[in-house]
Amino acid sequence: SAGIRVYGGNYSFYKEQKSLELAALSDDVLEKEKAIRKAKEKERETAERQQKLDARGKGKQEKSGVARIMMNTLRNSAENSTAKLKDAHAQKIDGLQSELRELRALVPAIDQMKFQFDYSKLHKGKTLIHAENINYSFSEKRLWNTPLNFEIRSGVRIAINGSNGSGKTTLIQLLLAKLQATEGTISTFYNEVIYIDQDYSILQNDLSIYVQAEQFNSGHLQEHEVKIRLNRFLFHKEVWDKTCAQLSGGERMRLLLCCLTIQENAPDIIILDEPTNNLDIQNVEILTAAIKEYQGTLIVVSHDEIFKAEIGIKENIQL
Template sequence: MLTIQQLSYTHPNKDVVFNNINLVLQSGEKTALVGNNGTGKSTLLKLIAGELQPVNGTITTDAIPYSIPQLFGPYNQLTVAEALGIDKRLRAFHEIVNGNTNEEIYEQLNDDWTIEERCNEALNYWQLNDVLLTSKLETLSGGQKTKVFLAGIQIHQPELILLDEPSNHLDAEGRKLLYDFILHTRMTVIVVSHDRELLNLLNTIHELSSRGITAYGGNYTFYQQQRSFEKASLEHDIQHTEKALKKAREKERETIERQQKNDARGKKKQEQSGVARIMMNTLRNNAENSTAKAKNIHGEKINSISQELTELRSSLPEIDQMKFGFDASPLHKGKVLFTADGINFKHGNGTYLWQKNLDVQIYSGERIVIKGGNGSGKTTLIRIILGELTPQTGTVTIAENNTVYIDQDYSRLNNQLSVYEQVQAFNTSALQEHEIKIRLNRFLFSKDDWNQSCDTLSGGERMRLLLCCLTIGRQSPDIIVLDEPTNNLDLQNVEILTAAINAYKGTLIVVSHDATFVEHINTERSITL
């Protein structure tokens, strides 16, 4: 079905994305492509789709790939029919129905007499009953845009499907439809996603890294188990190498001390026996050369072991290299932070968002998830909790607190600042420069990153930088509000965020369609809209 051989790709800025990678997929295989941000997962999908051309290597397939993009900006000015590439066939179909017998029109239709029927069935299946084929994509929500391209699968019936973060904008119902499709389809599917529930529906996992592509014959849970075995083996190798380094340093010290004692004894004997001065200088030089030679031999061995240890440690997952440092919130557990009695909200002259007025109370130390479908008012409720919106009905009481709102783009960061300047902006506790740089290193920002502009950071890097900023202030936030925080993160950075949030002991309010993430951050109750 799909064969990739010795494939290499380099960005126009000359950065090498990957070199000489290989991949073979059989017909009907459902696989995930996983790997850290920057390893080239989305780039590889674009190469398979023919949207990019490789520097070297070949891609061979007996099917025309169908892609579902992660970003919809290039399609926003198109109608649904244009985005799906069916506008000409639909126009030809309607012209023939209306009596046009032009041969060119029949060629455009290409005997696809069920095109309109398939379109309506596909849109209905993906809960797009109110979306017209003539609707502009810019008028649709993110979830609706994703569903439009998913509907295209039923319309085009491709044999090879490429999905790039397909569940990012889908609500719970949309995700269930996607999962059902993945379970039952016989098409060949390649998925790039951090949605672990989706990844567990796939037959194989292919990990893309600097070493190439490594295949794991099972779903994501199996992949995690294998990776944990590999990690345990790596940690064993690190411990063994640390012991070898310690032993080599002790051996060096013992050898040099013994050599120095021997030299001292020899010198004393030579002085007592009346050896000539010129001979004494020669013997002293020989002793010094012997000591230097011993140092060089041991030094080379120590350097070799040290380099091996550095390489092993750099292979550890980033989450094991990080140190979180959230202070406790000064608010006592159980303090009432937010109370809403009978609230409702409407935008402009529209209808109220909620069928029943809401009564909500939030206490210090709680971990809450806000649930609801697309358009149910989750973000509106968050903005009311933050004090940014005032409901048209009911009353709201907000206790004084320090709240941090984190959205999926981590837009609290100032894109005009460098990494170091951004952390300094949060430095309310007057940490010294060297202390700030130690914190940056804890969050995996090395010296080479400190002057990098925030607007060039990936989603995962933005997340890590904001976490670093939050731990550097005078005190941790009383409330952290997370609004779809995992949408632009790879799997490893989702794990880093999960670990950081679990290290935080204040009040947590989260909106997320990622059920696994919500479970792993130990939310205690839900507000369903």
């Protein structure tokens, strides 16, 4: 119901209560979806059974020589009975769908903006990056006093930490194979890595929102399904022709998340480089919720300690 909801206790208590409420709401949505599927199945079975009964009755009447006028009366009666059954089922399904729409309207927008990746090709524990005694030199000056050694396995969440100028950006470029180490070796075994910087510059500024979304569609989604996903990420029909250059930081982040859900197959690695810098609190929450759902490997550069804790960073590379 409308109005202000009061929660006793501190912020942690509030978050816990909201989480429980959302879980209950999600269960209600799933139950309603299941009820609609059952009702539709029942409608189909009833229609098929009625057709068989009508056909059998007509055959018996013809064999027994029932007068034509009587057969017409019986046929009209059967048709009326079938129509009433159809109406009853249609009303039940309409009622359930109306209830489902009301429930979905209560689900916060954040909960709709989740990745829907196919994770079947990821192999947890597989070595994706192996770095042995690596360093990088600028004008023959080594970037790191001590060469770096590390291994990144599938499924880990790792942060690259260091002060400004410590070489975090250079290390990312090495991991992406955009630069070559001047010492040591980096072996990579990943299929796909997505690099997301603070400007979300993976998006093409000259493209419209809709065309940009379609760029990530390998053809497995039909046009209407792409549009449904755009709507889910709060990009409604009236803004689809807007160019990516016109979007705010939060809108660019939401569009990129949407595009990644459209591509379907999960990237082996997502690298986030100061992703919260240009976002307000609500959009940081949206990004956090989406990243928490991601089951692949996460490499993060961020000064936002709360964000790193929320997304479950467990390991660190200290520069």
